[in-house]
Amino acid sequence: MSETATLPRRSAADRGPLLSATGVTKTFRVARNSSGNTRLTALDGVDLRLGRGETLGLVGESGCGKSTLARVLLLLERPDSGEIRFDGVDPFALKGRELLAWRRRVQMVFQDPYASLNARMTAADIIAEPWRTHRDVMPTASARAARVRELLDLVGLREGDAERYPQEFSGGQRQRIGIARALALDPEIIVCDEPVSALDLSVQAQVLNLLTDLQQQLGVSYVFISHDLSVVRHVADRVSVMYLGKVIEQGPTEDVFDRPLHPYTAALMSAAPTLDRSPAAQGRKRILLEGEVPSPLNPPSGCRFRTRCPYAAARCAEVEPAPVVAGSVSGSVSGSVDSPTTPVADDVEQPTATSAAAAGLGSAAVNPRHVEHLGLCHFPLDASGAPIHS
Numbered sequence: 001m002s003e004t005a006t007l008p009r010r011s012a013a014d015r016g017p018l019l020s021a022t023g024v025t026k027t028f029r030v031a032r033n034s035s036g037n038t039r040l041t042a043l044d045g046v047d048l049r050l051g052r053g054e055t056l057g058l059v060g061e062s063g064c065g066k067s068t069l070a071r072v073l074l075l076l077e078r079p080d081s082g083e084i085r086f087d088g089v090d091p092f093a094l095k096g097r098e099l100l101a102w103r104r105r106v107q108m109v110f111q112d113p114y115a116s117l118n119a120r121m122t123a124a125d126i127i128a129e130p131w132r133t134h135r136d137v138m139p140t141a142s143a144r145a146a147r148v149r150e151l152l153d154l155v156g157l158r159e160g161d162a163e164r165y166p167q168e169f170s171g172g173q174r175q176r177i178g179i180a181r182a183l184a185l186d187p188e189i190i191v192c193d194e195p196v197s198a199l200d201l202s203v204q205a206q207v208l209n210l211l212t213d214l215q216q217q218l219g220v221s222y223v224f225i226s227h228d229l230s231v232v233r234h235v236a237d238r239v240s241v242m243y244l245g246k247v248i249e250q251g252p253t254e255d256v257f258d259r260p261l262h263p264y265t266a267a268l269m270s271a272a273p274t275l276d277r278s279p280a281a282q283g284r285k286r287i288l289l290e291g292e293v294p295s296p297l298n299p300p301s302g303c304r305f306r307t308r309c310p311y312a313a314a315r316c317a318e319v320e321p322a323p324v325v326a327g328s329v330s331g332s333v334s335g336s337v338d339s340p341t342t343p344v345a346d347d348v349e350q351p352t353a354t355s356a357a358a359a360g361l362g363s364a365a366v367n368p369r370h371v372e373h374l375g376l377c378h379f380p381l382d383a384s385g386a387p388i389h390s
């Protein structure tokens, strides 16, 4: 790899999440509607973090804010409030060329490899396109040609493919070109927005395996947006579940899938086919998800899922729930931060006490190791899938 392609990076000793969002809110101005609102809240106090070399799955129904969050993480959309920290720096405090240089570090793989590649450009030109904006990365034609060959090889295409046009490739091959383009700037994070949903099932596995191999080779982190929960379960280390502009549950993939705290997560999981034949999985209560996501122009009071939640009580309309921790709901007590059910490995990056406080836990005494699996619900679910009424 060319030396100019490599950005100065922090030492491995300087650990901490690669990217974090704290209290990120994003609104859009829209035409006045029947409720009189002219601002739509697409993101409402989002907290999340992405570790180095980690895959964070982002799930939720259409309109919940996944793409808006992706655009903020790509540094394309500036939040109204809250903070983004990327490698310890607030990139939105930067301007001009400095901000542009940070944007290089987060790239994107798009959903539709048929629509996202310019039919009039060769594969080589498509892969080289990001270097037009970031000229200093690959300044000479010979360096660009050599790097295109390397990238084609990296994504499993041949050197001879360089001069072919998108329509001469299959869907899977086109997505490989899209991945090579995303890698051209040597990013640390790639936001994958439904990267396999437009592909045949047999090809999906190949592209997912390629993404996993690249992560192992290059140490790149992924934010992986998908409606397909089986795909997310396969690729993600951690999952954030979004509902109407909020992250309502997040934690290690296995915990969120197998022991969801929030009825919305449980409902999403109920709708997805499961291969888990264990008695615990088979015995879990299933929740039928009915109706539509309410408008973000006029979200419900209190818990925003309450209008569709089978367990909603009066309190859910009155008070917005604060996060509860997985360990505290294994018994009948909610809201405590003791005794996590999920052991956390030492080398897993943990949220800081500050982010715990920002998440509403509000105590300096909170052990950050205990806030790995959070849910925003007054009556979180126990291991059998029943709500705990404390």
Ligand SMILES: Nc1ncnc2c1ncn2[C@@H]1O[C@H](COP(=O)(O)OP(=O)(O)OP(=O)(O)O)[C@@H](O)[C@H]1O
Pocket: 028, 029, 030, 040, 041, 042, 060, 061, 062, 063, 064, 065, 066, 067, 068, 069, 296
């Ligand atoms: N530029 C914009 N102007 C006005 N409203 C917007 C804009 N971008 C997004 N929205 C609104 O913000 C909300 C969240 O949209 P977003 O696209 O982030 O959701 P999503 O979860 O990615 O949905 P999908 O899965 O369908 O892509 C929606 O109500 C959407 O209509």
